[in-house]
Amino acid sequence: MKIAVVGAGISGLRTAMLLEEAGYEVTIFEARNRLGGRLFSIAKSDGVLYEAGGEWIDADHHRVLDLIRYLGSEPNPLGQWPRKLIFRGREASEDVVWTEALEDDLRIEAIAREMARDLHSPISSNHQANDFDQLSVAEFFEQNTVSETGKWWLNAKARLQIGDDLNDASLLGWLLGVKQRADRDGDESGAYRIPGGASDLCEKMASKLQGDREMGCVLKRIRQHNNQTELVFNHGTFTFDKVVLTVPPPALERIVFEPALSVNKRCAVEACRMGRAVKIVWQFEKAWWRDYGWGGGMLCDGPIQSTWDSGLGEAPLLTAYVCGKEASEWVGLGDPIRAGLYELSVLFPEAQLNYVRGWFHEWVFDPFARGGISRLAPGYVTEHMQFIGPNESGIHFAGEHTSSWVGTIEGALESAERVCAEIFEKDQRSL
Ligand SMILES: Cc1cc2nc3c(=O)[nH]c(=O)nc-3n(C[C@H](O)[C@H](O)[C@H](O)COP(=O)(O)OP(=O)(O)OC[C@H]3O[C@@H](n4cnc5c(N)ncnc54)[C@H](O)[C@@H]3O)c2cc1C
Incomplete structure (x- = not known):
């Protein structure tokens, strides 16, 4: 049986791995010219390595942790540094809060x-x-x-x-x-990162695959007839027995389905919104924050919202992660890297003194995600959530937005297991 997996984010790559392990012939189609989707590590020759997309793994995200180990690495544990809190000019720390x-x-x-x-x-x-x-x-x-x-x-x-x-x-x-x-032992969130970066993990996943990989292929239309599924891309048309769509909801909305998807599915896709997020990353000559005995993690009421020490390589880096309306405002700025550095320097003058260079990554207008992570808007859970995941007439839907761990890498992997189980059940094979 020939199966197309559309999207080479981590859910698509994991789906392809599981399907191939079970003996299916799989082709992956990806709109971008790189693997990983919302996992995107930036590496430079001078020791700069950081995540422009998904980054943290909670201690009970066992699928991700197991996958990292299966592919030959050990997850990077996070140092136990309490975050600084800065609100209306007052400072505290998460271990000694107001x-x-x-x-x-x-x-x-x-x-x-x-x-x-x-x-x-x-x-x-x-x-x-x-x-x-x-x-x-x-x-x-x-x-x-x-x-x-x-x-x-x-x-x-x-x-x-x-x-x-x-x-x-x-x-x-x-x-x-x-x-x-609720059942967690302690504070297990953000306990690990992916060693070598998330893009490296995706490359390792892809290296396990035998099937074809078509990059730069944007799915435009799906036609179904005679138990076959015809996929129309910007670069040609292909026919498969089954298809797994792992693309995020805003990208799904732009695909034409013939026959049309059910009203419930279409409403769920439309109602599933994406969070607005940007990352600003600064490289410094030295990790000046450690001179304070501080790990670089901060929540503040200013426009940079949150920071952390994001260097996965040798270069000292801080990332600011901004979400919501303020993320959209950062996208509109002419020089968000310098503007962010100014905001950081108002709080910590050392930032300006040690600055080397910076990068800005915006996900608000990303052409294939239109946001950072899927967000459950008011009304969505009771009215729409049950319709986002189930398959419809030979088309299977994966991706973090279809999982019970919404917005996470763990959720993306969970969704891959679910679609494979759906396919195997129909085909009477086991996971
Ligand atoms: C800034 C940011 C920070 C994050 N932080 C964390 C974190 O700390 N921890 C965590 O667990 N998660 C985090 N996430 C979320 C995590 O990255 C995602 O949940 C996960 O990567 C989603 O994987 P996916 O395969 O479901 O979707 P994607 O990675 O979006 O993969 C879908 C793929 O489909 C492709 N595609 C889209 N449209 C088409 C089309 N028409 N034709 C062909 N291909 C198409 C896309 O290019 C993409 O490669 C973060 C995300 C962002 C953006």
Whole structure:
């Protein structure tokens, strides 16, 4: 059986690996001229190595950790440095937070855990699901915090996870994440990075594949007739028995399906939005932040929002990660690298003194993702989420947005396993 996998992000590459292991003939089609999609490492000859896209792996993201080990490396553990917090000119550290903020944090944590614990599967069986889904995370924080400091800190932390402003994020969607994380031993988020960079991991995955790989091929149209699927790309037309689409929702929206997808599927694709995100990366002569005994991680109320030490090679690097409306504003600036350096230097003059050069990566207008990670907007979980993943008439849908670990590399891998299980079940093979 001949299967086309469209998209050579990590979900497409993993799907192809699993299908080939089970004996299928697989061809991968990718719109870009590189592998990895939203995983994209930048490497330079002078020791610069960093992630322009996905980066952190939580300690319970076992699929990613196992894959890294399977491909011959050990995940890079994160040093235990507490983040700096800077709000309205006051400074604290995540291990010694302002009392009023800590009280708000503990209250929200307790309320959210209780609400999440009471959520049962299927989501529609919960009588409060609709109410929670209509409410945004921002509204929930507004209602349950007392101090401005606490509200800001909670917003800043959750915005990093969700990848966009919290007034555009469903409370129910966030609670599902809280439920997933509730059984963790401790703070297991952002525990590891991929050694050698995520692009290297994708190259290693691709090196395991036997089938053809067609790069620079943008899928435009899918026609189905006589149990065959015809794929029309910018560079030609190909026919397969089955197809797995791993492209993000904004890219799916631009593909013409003949016959059309069901109304439920089309609405789910349209309703699944992407978070706005940019990264600014600065190279410095030395890692000046370590002179303070600080790891470079920060949340602040200024326009650079968050930073961390992002160097995977020898060169000292800091990355600022900005999400939401402010991310769109950074895209509009003439020189976002210098503007960001100015903002950083206002807080830490050493930044200006040690600056070498910088890079800016914007995902807001990325032609094949239109955003960083998929975001569960208010109303999406109860109305649309159930329709985004299931296959329709021989077309299978993977990608992080179809998983229960939305917005993560782990989710992308989970989705690959799910589509393969769907195909094997129909074909009576096992995973
Ligand atoms: C800035 C940023 C930071 C992130 N941080 C983290 C993090 O710290 N931890 C984490 O776990 N995750 C993070 N993520 C998310 C993670 O990168 C994604 O969840 C994951 O890479 C998605 O993989 P995917 O295969 O589902 O989708 P993609 O990587 O988007 O792959 C889909 C592929 O389809 C291709 N495509 C699109 N349209 C077409 C078409 N018409 N024809 C052919 N090909 C097409 C695309 O070019 C792409 O290669 C981050 C993402 C970004 C952008």
